Amino acid sequence: MKVALEGKRALVTGAAQGIGEAIAHALAANGARVAYADINGELAQQTAAKVEGAMAVTMDITKKDSVDRGVGAVVEELGGIDILVNNAGVNTAKHRVNIDKFPLEEWQRIVDVDLTGTYLATQAVAKAMIAHGAGGRIVNIASSLGIVPVRLQCAFIAAKGGLVHLTKGTAIELAPHNILVNCVAPGSTLTAGTKGLYYGENASERERAERLLSHVPLGRPGTCEETAHAVLFFCAPESGYITGQILAVDGGWTAGGFFRDF
Ligand SMILES: NC(=O)c1ccc[n+]([C@@H]2O[C@H](COP(=O)([O-])OP(=O)(O)OC[C@H]3O[C@@H](n4cnc5c(N)ncnc54)[C@H](O)[C@@H]3O)[C@@H](O)[C@H]2O)c1
Numbered sequence: 312m313k314v315a316l317e318g319k320r321a322l323v324t325g326a327a328q329g330i331g332e333a334i335a336h337a338l339a340a341n342g343a344r345v346a347y348a349d350i351n352g353e354l355a356q357q358t359a360a361k362v363e364g365a366m367a368v369t370m371d372i373t374k375k376d377s378v379d380r381g382v383g384a385v386v387e388e389l390g391g392i393d394i395l396v397n398n399a400g401v402n403t404a405k406h407r408v409n410i411d412k413f414p415l416e417e418w419q420r421i422v423d424v425d426l427t428g429t430y431l432a433t434q435a436v437a438k439a440m441i442a443h444g445a446g447g448r449i450v451n452i453a454s455s456l457g458i459v460p461v462r463l464q465c466a467f468i469a470a471k472g473g474l475v476h477l478t479k480g481t482a483i484e485l486a487p488h489n490i491l492v493n494c495v496a497p498g499s500t501l502t503a504g505t506k507g508l509y510y511g512e513n514a515s516e517r518e519r520a521e522r523l524l525s526h527v528p529l530g531r532p533g534t535c536e537e538t539a540h541a542v543l544f545f546c547a548p549e550s551g552y553i554t555g556q557i558l559a560v561d562g563g564w565t566a567g568g569f570f571r572d573f
Pocket residue numbers: 324325326327328329330331348349350351370371372373398399400401402424428452453454455496497498499500501502504505
């Protein structure tokens with residue numbers, strides 16, 4: 312997808328790798344100057360170094376001081392922020408258990424990053440956008456599991472479901488400033504971190520992957536670039552009348568059809 316983002320300044324959280332990296336690269340490829348923000352500052356540096364005119368910023372989105380400092384540095388370096396993509400997120404592979412056994416520390420870790428982090432980054436960037444008076448675009452990266460919950464992931468589904476509602480509420484609040492807030496909800500997406508989940512190396516992993524993908528109507532995981540395209544759509548100048556919307560990029564998973572032989 313080609314969109315005209317020349318002269319725009321973008322901040323992407325969790326941009327050091329995975330979906331965030333693809334989003335940041337896509338914004339840059341379409342003309343934006345991009346700040347690659349990540350808690351892993353060293354990796355963010357390496358990733359941003361691949362792109363001319365990009366900058367890297369070390370930012371822990373769960374800490375207000377760190378977010379305010381990071382956003383301040385980006386505003387100073389780029390002269391403002393027109394686009395914020397709240398992408399950084401975590402889940403748990405270790406604690407796939409029912410809520411009665413789900414550890415409080417794990418709940419807090421996930422909700423802190425996936426929900427509170429987006430609140431903190433949005434707050435800091437919205438202040439800068441409002442002060443600048445030129446509007447802006449905010450895109451939150453939730454998950455298909457924020458639309459349709461599953462078992463054994465109570466913290467993730469609650470945080471991502473919260474993001475879906477936060478998107479709509481923030482869109483209403485920031486509309487008078489012409490700041491448009493939308494949400495992309497990826498489904499199963501192939502990254503270095505999730506590769507084993509979809510293309511496992513041993514027989515039991517492969518069996519599990521097959522089962523997982525059998526619930527996806529398109530029968531395959533999505534790519535990071537496919538999610539990045541949806542973000543570009545929300546950032547395009549032509550999308551100026553779209554706010555408070557949720558776009559699933561999930562191969563049809565949230566459309567239903569989970570019971571193949573029903
Ligand atoms: N990959 C998938 O299948 C999938 C599916 C649905 C939703 N998502 C969502 O997409 C987003 C990106 O996922 P991904 O698979 O690329 O993840 P990833 O683990 O590959 O990358 C996430 C990045 O976020 C950074 N990060 C973690 N905590 C942070 C913090 N406190 N402050 C700043 N940065 C932090 C990490 O260092 C990492 O670089 C997440 O919000 C995730 O929940 C992913």
